[in-house]
Amino acid sequence: MRALIFDGAAARLEMSHPAPVAAAGEAVIRLAKAAISRTDLELCKGMLGFKGVLGHEFVGIVESVNGQHSPNLVGKRVVGSPISACGKCDMCLAGLSGHCRHRTIMGVHKRGGCLAERFTLPVRNLIAVPDSVDNDHAVFAAELSAAMQAAGQLTIVGKPYITVLGDGSLGLLMAQVMGKLNASVRLVGRHAEKLAVCEKWGIKHRHIDDVGRRSDQDVVVDCTGTPEGLELAMQLVRPRGKIVLKSMYADVVGNSTSRKVEKSREAASASEAITNRSLLDLTPIVLNELEVIGSHGGSVSEALSLLARREIDVVSLISKRMSLSDGPALLKAAAQPEVIKVLVDG
16 A cells, blocks of 8 residues: 655655554545645654654545444545544543644654555544535645634634734645634735735735734734744734634654754753844743633634535635655755645545
8 A cells, every 4th residue: 555654764655565454443544635734744854753644634435444433424525534443531521622632643643644545534523525526625624724723712802903923834724714704814924825815815915024013903823833933923912912823833842853962952052142132032921911722623624614605715726736656856946936836646
């Protein structure tokens, strides 16, 4: 079986990866279409120490189910939540299964991903795709759910000013979702060709170099996943405003590069450490009494419903179409600055 894996040192296409075996309550799914995410790229830099099959954004066909489940999904197209919960811990029993003490995250944490000919997920994670939704739309359900989660965590009062930082696929989806709120929304990024997509949606957009740092935004949603993004967010948001963090900070937390940097910091002089750009000054959070909100995951089912109503434009985000057989070239293509989203045929 073909599978795109990260072995801790490099990504490679395995041609004889072991076929998955479904545990009780799980389904074996055949890949129809997947998408490369920024998370996939960061995992290959060492984030979270992940090793295994990459990928968590997919549309697939259920081939078999281990156990009796209703409704019967065998033979149907599905998307699914990448987060699997135990259903028994205190978080699950409190209705917070997304924060399960024993959770796994497909292609990210303790569970293999979808960039393989076949993979498994619990049946309860799966949602049947309506015939009216094609694969090109459905494959965005997981990422769109993350954008919708952030919107759901905000209480909108009046008509607030909202800035979305980052012009990748998540930032562009976020701008569309936030644009449906009673708010003045703009997208800030670095790539003119990506920002131009906002014109067809009627969403304001600015290059990062053209944005003033006047601390006048009510909400800043950071989709950059960089220390520089958070630093800019703290400069843009007003006192007692909100910063929503949508990306994990791979250059700061949880990867081998960070650990190497940390060791070098310990050896550096105090003055060198102070001038190191990767050290974030979080003083503005205290002085300006900022509210920082972490946001992760979301309802894939609700995202699929939004896609079915064609309320979100995802076709404009598709930059390249490739095949699973392209292997590591998929990641190389997705890392190009002009590329928004790479779709992968199984």
